[in-house]
Amino acid sequence: MKTIVIIDDSQLVLKLTKQALERAGYRVQTLIDPGEFDPDANGTPDLLLVDINMPQFFGDDIVSYIKDTWSLTTPILLFSNASEKELLDAVARCGANGYISKHWGIEEMIACVHAILATPEHASP
Numbered sequence: 001m002k003t004i005v006i007i008d009d010s011q012l013v014l015k016l017t018k019q020a021l022e023r024a025g026y027r028v029q030t031l032i033d034p035g036e037f038d039p040d041a042n043g044t045p046d047l048l049l050v051d052i053n054m055p056q057f058f059g060d061d062i063v064s065y066i067k068d069t070w071s072l073t074t075p076i077l078l079f080s081n082a083s084e085k086e087l088l089d090a091v092a093r094c095g096a097n098g099y100i101s102k103h104w105g106i107e108e109m110i111a112c113v114h115a116i117l118a119t120p121e122h123a124s125p
Contacts, residue, residue, distance in 0.1 A: 008054070011032070063076050
């Protein structure tokens with residue numbers, strides 16, 4: 001079973017997204033505090049979804065920190081309700097693998113997650 005970590009400051013977003021992804025067959029870990037992300041202690045997830053606008057941190061800074069701290073091959077997607085331009089700029093700044101807009105809705109988010117995790121480098125053996 002694929003594991004997804006979601007980092008977001010909204011309990012509601014975390015709860016709804018976790019429920020939807022678990023129904024789609026994924027194991028999901030949610031974090032409000034990005035400082036709790038530690039693949040050395042908790043195992044490397046198959047996908048990270050990172051909110052871009054949080055009170056204490058910007059998602060692109062978190063992605064840069066994760067990439068600088070751990071050598072992960074895990075795809076990292078920004079997960080936000082920011083405009084497409086803001087998301088594209090943030091992806092370019094931090095080197096995320098792309099983004100999912102919260103405006104797209106749950107079904108589109110799940111379709112994007114399936115597509116990312118179905119790529120040959122992330123598909124199950």
